[in-house]
Amino acid sequence: MTKIKSLADLRKIKEDLQEKIRLRENADQPEKLVQIKVGMATSGIASGAKEVMNFLIEELEKRNVEAVVTQTGDMGYCFAEPTIEVILPGQEPVVFGNVNVKKADEIIEKYIKNGELVDGIIPRNYETIDNK
Amino acid sequence: MAKYNQHLLVCGGTGCRASQSDAIVESLNRALAERSLDGEVKVVMTGCFGFCEKGPIVKVLPDNTFYTQVTPADCDEIVAEHIYKGRKVNRLLYTNPENQEHVSDSKHMGFYRKQIRIALRNCGFIDPENIDEYIARDGYAALGKVLSSTPEQVVNDLIKSGLRGRGGGGFPTGLKWQITSKVKADQKYVVCNADEGDPGAFMDRSILEGDPHSVIEAMAINGFCTGASKGLIYIRAEYPLAIARLKVALSQAREYGLLGENILGSDFSFDIEMRYGAGAFVCGEETALIHSMEGHRGEPTFKPPFPSESGYLGKPTNVNNVETYANIPVIILKGPEWFASIGSEKSKGTKVFALAGKINNVGLIEVPMGTTLREVIYEIGGGIKDGKQFKAVQTGGPSGGCLTTKHLDTPIDYDNLIAAGSMMGSGGMIVMDEDDCMVAIAKFYLEFTVEESCGKCSPCRIGNKRLHEILTKITNGEGTMEDLDNLRNLGQVIKDTALCGLGQTSPNPVLSTLDNFWDEYVEHVTEKKCRAGVCKSMLRYVIEPDACVGCTACARNCPVNAISGERKKAHEINQDICIKCGACVEKCKFNAIFVR
Ligand SMILES: Cc1cc2nc3c(=O)[nH]c(=O)nc-3n(C[C@H](O)[C@H](O)[C@H](O)COP(=O)(O)O)c2cc1C
Ligand code: SF4
Ligand code: SF4
Ligand code: FES
Numbered sequence: 092m093t094k095i096k097s098l099a100d101l102r103k104i105k106e107d108l109q110e111k112i113r114l115r116e117n118a119d120q121p122e123k124l125v126q127i128k129v130g131m132a133t134s135g136i137a138s139g140a141k142e143v144m145n146f147l148i149e150e151l152e153k154r155n156v157e158a159v160v161t162q163t164g165d166m167g168y169c170f171a172e173p174t175i176e177v178i179l180p181g182q183e184p185v186v187f188g189n190v191n192v193k194k195a196d197e198i199i200e201k202y203i204k205n206g207e208l209v210d211g212i213i214p215r216n217y218e219t220i221d222n223k
Numbered sequence: 224m225a226k227y228n229q230h231l232l233v234c235g236g237t238g239c240r241a242s243q244s245d246a247i248v249e250s251l252n253r254a255l256a257e258r259s260l261d262g263e264v265k266v267v268m269t270g271c272f273g274f275c276e277k278g279p280i281v282k283v284l285p286d287n288t289f290y291t292q293v294t295p296a297d298c299d300e301i302v303a304e305h306i307y308k309g310r311k312v313n314r315l316l317y318t319n320p321e322n323q324e325h326v327s328d329s330k331h332m333g334f335y336r337k338q339i340r341i342a343l344r345n346c347g348f349i350d351p352e353n354i355d356e357y358i359a360r361d362g363y364a365a366l367g368k369v370l371s372s373t374p375e376q377v378v379n380d381l382i383k384s385g386l387r388g389r390g391g392g393g394f395p396t397g398l399k400w401q402i403t404s405k406v407k408a409d410q411k412y413v414v415c416n417a418d419e420g421d422p423g424a425f426m427d428r429s430i431l432e433g434d435p436h437s438v439i440e441a442m443a444i445n446g447f448c449t450g451a452s453k454g455l456i457y458i459r460a461e462y463p464l465a466i467a468r469l470k471v472a473l474s475q476a477r478e479y480g481l482l483g484e485n486i487l488g489s490d491f492s493f494d495i496e497m498r499y500g501a502g503a504f505v506c507g508e509e510t511a512l513i514h515s516m517e518g519h520r521g522e523p524t525f526k527p528p529f530p531s532e533s534g535y536l537g538k539p540t541n542v543n544n545v546e547t548y549a550n551i552p553v554i555i556l557k558g559p560e561w562f563a564s565i566g567s568e569k570s571k572g573t574k575v576f577a578l579a580g581k582i583n584n585v586g587l588i589e590v591p592m593g594t595t596l597r598e599v600i601y602e603i604g605g606g607i608k609d610g611k612q613f614k615a616v617q618t619g620g621p622s623g624g625c626l627t628t629k630h631l632d633t634p635i636d637y638d639n640l641i642a643a644g645s646m647m648g649s650g651g652m653i654v655m656d657e658d659d660c661m662v663a664i665a666k667f668y669l670e671f672t673v674e675e676s677c678g679k680c681s682p683c684r685i686g687n688k689r690l691h692e693i694l695t696k697i698t699n700g701e702g703t704m705e706d707l708d709n710l711r712n713l714g715q716v717i718k719d720t721a722l723c724g725l726g727q728t729s730p731n732p733v734l735s736t737l738d739n740f741w742d743e744y745v746e747h748v749t750e751k752k753c754r755a756g757v758c759k760s761m762l763r764y765v766i767e768p769d770a771c772v773g774c775t776a777c778a779r780n781c782p783v784n785a786i787s788g789e790r791k792k793a794h795e796i797n798q799d800i801c802i803k804c805g806a807c808v809e810k811c812k813f814n815a816i817f818v819r
Contacts, residue, residue, distance in 0.1 A: 094480030097488045098367035101358070108359035114230055115348060118285035131309030148228050160228070161286035162309035 117159050125151070125158040125203055126178040139191060140173035146192050147175075150199060158203075171213060177202065186213045227265040229306065232282040234347065235268035236432050237425075237464050238275030243295060244268060247279055250298035255306070264306055270433015272347035273587035274334065277317065282329065282347070289329035290315040320583040320605045334584045337603050339565065341573050342389075342426075342549040343589045346433030351468050354475040357436040363481050365552035366440050366447075370489040374404055374448040377555065381448075384559035385571030386551070390416055390507075390544030391622065391648045392724070393570070393637040396551075403449040403531040403541040411451035412540040413442050414516075414530075415548060417458040417465070418500050418507035421620035422671065423651040426575040427545035429587055431458070431465035434549065435472035439495060441548035443482065444555065446493040449541050454495035457512050459502045469497060504621070504675035508723050509534075509542040511677070522677045523723035544649075546575055567593030570636035574647065580616075580654035581608045593634040596626065600654055611656040615739070619648030621668045621675075622728030624735025625661060644735040646728065660757035661740040662747055666694040668732035676725065683726030686717040690733055698758045702748040711737055756818060762803050763819050768793035770815035777807035777816060 095101050109116075117124055129144040144162060151158045163176075171188025177198065178184045187198060188211050201207040231251055235244045248266055255261040272280045277291035281301065288311055290301065297315060304310045316325040317332055326332050340346075349356035357363070369377050382397030403411065415438060419427040431438060442454040458466060473495055476482040484492045498516045500506050506521040513535050515521035534540025550572060554562045563571050570592035576599070579585050583605030590599060596616060600606070607613050615625040618635075624645035626633070633639050637647050655664065669691040678684045690713055693706050714730030714737075721727045737744060746752045753761045766777070766786075771793040778786040778794060785801040788794030796807070796816075808816045 094478075095363075095487065096480065098364075098371060101363060101367050101487065105358050105361065105364065108355050112349065112356055112359045114227065115232075115284055118230075118287055119348075121285070121287075129309070145228070149226065152226070159285045163286075164308065164310040 117157060121159045123180055125156060125180070127158060127160045128163045128176040129160065130172060130174040130176075131162040131164065143173050143175065143190055143192060143195050146195050147199070150196070151203075154199060154204075156199065156203060171211075174213065179203065179206065187211045188213045227263060229264045230284040231264060231266045231301075231306075232269045232284065232347065233266060234270070234272050234275075234278055234280040235351075236271030236275065236278075236346075236429060237462075238271060239278035239280060240464065242279050244279050246295040247281065247293055247298060250295040251281075251302065254299045254302035258302065258307060260302065260306060264302075267350050268352075269348060270346040270351050271429040271587060273343070273429070273589075274584070275587070276585040280347075287328045287330055289317055289327065289332065291317050333602050333605055334586065334588070337594070337598060338589050339573050339591050340589050341553055341562075341565075342430060342437075342546050342575055343433070343587070344553065345437065346429055349434070351433050351435055352471050354436060354472065354479060357434070361556060362436050362552070363440055365555035366443050366481065367487050368555060369444050369447055370487055370491055374450070377444070377448050378404060380559045381551070381554065384554045384562040385566070385569075386547065386554060386562065387570060387637060388544055389546035389550075389574065389650070391619070391646065393647060396543065396547055399531060399543070400445065400448050400541060402529075403451075403539050406532055406539040408450075408539050410453070410536075410538050411449055412535045412538055413445045413449060413451045413454040414509075414512070414535065414540055414542040415442055415454065415456040415545060416507060416509065416512060416542055417456055417462070417545050418512060419459065419462075419545075419649065420502070420504035420507040420675075421622075421649045421651050423579055423653060424577050424620065424649045426577060426587060426650055428462050428465050430545050430549050430575075431462070432468050435465075435469045436476065437552055438545055438548045439469075439472055439476055439482070441551035442495060443486065443493045444551060445541055445543065445548075447491050449539070451539075451541065452493055454493065455498055455516060455535065456495060457498045457500055457506075457516055460499045461502050466497065466499075473497075503677075504671075505677045505723070505725050508725060511723070512542070513540060520677075522679045523725070525722060546650075565591050567591075567634050567636040567639075569638050574635070574650055576650045576652045578604055578652050578654070580652075581611065581656040581659070582606070582654040583608055590635075592636045595632050595634055597631040599635070599652070600631070604654065607654065607656050611658065613654070614657055614659060615655045615661065615664075617645075617653040617655065617664065617668075617732070618651065619646030619728075619731070620651040621671045622646050622724070622731055623648045623651070624731045625655070625664065625739060626735075627739045629739075644731070644738055646731065658755050658757070660698075660753050660755040661736045661743050662694065662698055662753070663755075663757045665733045665736045666691065666698055669694060669729070672725065672729040676729075680720075680722040680726060682717045682720040683722070683729065686713055686721075687726070687729050689713060690717070690730065694733070697744070697747050698753075698760070700747070700751045700758070700761045704745075704748055707737070707744055707748060752819075759803055763798060764796050764801055764803060764805070764807060765817055765819055766794050766796055767815050767817060770813055772813055772815070774812070776810045776812065780806050780810045782806065 173190050174188050176186045201209045251266045279293050281290040281293045378401050386396045387393040506515050508523045511521045511523040530540040573589050575589045615627050617625050673687050676683045714734045773791040785797045
């Protein structure tokens with residue numbers, strides 16, 4: 092370890108280190124960020140949910156969108172797996188079905204960044220996915 | 224992939240570690256590696272989450288799933304189900320005591336909802352053995368900010384924040400720093416009081432185990448403000464994990480140059496040493512603590528002179544408590560106005576309490592000053608265990624008192640607690656229900672004080688012993704009304720004449736129970752009755768003649784032959800012979816024997 096020689100030094104180090112705990116800080120205040128839940132039931136995994144999830148995490152980060160991406164169990168839409176639920180800050184959850192990497196890209200660019208609706212929304216007739 | 228998608232936080236506090244946090248970390252890592260998930264999921268050992276009774280705790284982020292009572296054997300399932308498939312392991316979730324439902328997200332647990340974490344901000348959040356995680360959370364930024372300001376400015380901010388000492392007395396911290404800073408001396412000292420002698424309190428231990436750098440940083444700030452170049456942490460030797468973490472933290476801070484010469488390029492130099500206490504309660508009192516550090520007997524001396532003027536080795540010494548320190552870096556970064564906006568009129572900020580006793584959620588909590596007892600007990604604490612009736616809550620440990628139903632809506636702060644006959648103390652909070660006898664509780668605390676009195680002054684050494692004798696007499700069913708008067712008078716005299724805070728507050732448990740539970744004392748004395756059924760000598764085992772069929776089972780099992788009666792006729796217990804062992808109650812198949 093080298094010594095930290097000034098406040099400016101310390102600030103710079105902090106910037107770099109903060110990345111490592113950003114996930115924890117974001118998890119502490121999810122309501123202020125974009126929250127995405129990826130359905131990960133067996134059918135979800137088989138149909139590529141894992142890939143979509145990794146894509147979302149990496150791309151949101153690259154495109155500077157502060158988001159909390161979590162996985163959840165069966166969302167009850169086996170016909171449309173993989174499904175993801177997106178909650179923009181202060182808004183109602185929206186569920187998208189048949190999400191592949193391409194669709195996920197569109198959801199980020201249109202819905203998450205600009206609030207424009209895109210195809211593939213599944214009407215919600217339940218409260219929210221799990222989590223009481 | 225270098226980027227982690229999920230973090231698994233494993234509690235490594237004393238409470239959980241006792242039940243094998245290390246093995247849990249290992250098992251999680253193994254289960255992750257087996258599924259090639261070790262690049263995506265990071266396992267971190269943190270400090271205490273405050274929910275120790277249900278420990279070991281494992282928290283999954285970012286979804287905040289809170290697993291309780293996890294064993295190493297559960298780890299594979301957590302990884303296979305939750306991490307791999309996204310399905311929560313329901314059986315490990317917390318169950319709401321009110322409706323028996325599982326709560327998965329810790330943010331939705333009553334226990335956490337009302338809490339505001341300032342002193343505990345990093346506990347259960349960062350790895351306490353990794354200074355980088357502390358720095359990532361703005362650690363040492365307050366020290367940096369202070370070094371480019373002036374001591375006067377910082378002290379003024381601290382005064383404006385309204386922070387008061389969390390070690391029990393509630394003395395304004397900024398004012399204390401100002402006094403120490405104004406005394407002229409070639410050498411001054413900054414001390415951290417980590418003696419934590421109050422039975423049941425463990426907030427200081429949790430802070431030191433979960434976030435040691437916050438205390439180190441604040442001590443350095445204190446040194447800069449008061450003009451001290453040396454810090455001392457006085458910690459009880461019974462806290463091995465806290466000691467170990469402090470040592471790691473001190474050496475990391477030195478390696479980064481955050482302790483030592485010319486910190487952050489300034490001309491301020493500061494370093495810290497550790498001193499170990501043997502665990503006497505009175506050594507938490509600041510003058511006794513200083514004598515103990517000097518190698519003398521841990522006995523208090525009369526104040527003034529205050530340590531700020533003449534303390535360690537006769538030099539000006541600023542003593543503060545662990546929790547007081549932990550608040551300071553945040554106050555400096557967020558500003559005194561922010562801090563002063565939290566809390567009640569005369570007590571600002573938050574307080575950490577160790578919630579215990581007959582309550583559903585036992586643990587360490589941090590709430591804004593001014594929160595009511597009702598909120599703490601019913602919302603955070605989840606109510607009284609087994610649906611019983613709330614009776615009292617003891618705050619302030621052996622120096623405090625018992626509050627009752629009529630105080631439930633009193634906002635908790637230093638002044639309100641004193642007005643109600645109790646104390647903030649270090650923040651112990653023990654909840655009692657209908658099965659607790661208040662006379663016996665008072666006696667329990669007195670036992671502690673008699674044991675811990677250093678014996679230097681007679682009001683405390685002799686007076687407390689007398690108080691204890693009178694209480695013993697009352698609980699043995701031999702008390703008189705005159706004894707009750709004596710308790711009150713003697714208690715007042717000890718309060719007024721004892722040398723140090725120990726003696727001055729030791730009668731509080733007696734006096735406050737006399738005030739709030741007078742009827743119960745009178746019952747013990749005049750009716751020889753203990754309504755909670757705790758004072759054994761007052762119990763009477765009686766056979767209800769109408770229910771007794773004369774089976775003789777009780778008489779045959781009584782070890783002292785106290786039961787007489789003919790077959791098939793009602794039996795009777797001779798109270799003079801009965802030793803109240805309870806054997807007969809268990810043997811009677813007809814439930815004819817009662818305890819009154
Ligand atoms: C009998 C007795 C025991 C005490 N025990 C402690 C203790 O364990 N920890 C502590 O911080 N203060 C304890 N105090 C209070 C200290 O004397 C002192 O006021 C305190 O450490 C100052 O720090 P603060 O202003 O930050 O609270 C005790 C006081 C008395 C009278
Ligand atoms: S009050 Fe008790 S503990 Fe304090 S100096 Fe007197 S004897 Fe010792
Ligand atoms: S309580 Fe014990 S001693 Fe008393 S009557 Fe029953 S069995 Fe005998
Ligand atoms: S020690 Fe683990 S929650 Fe307190």
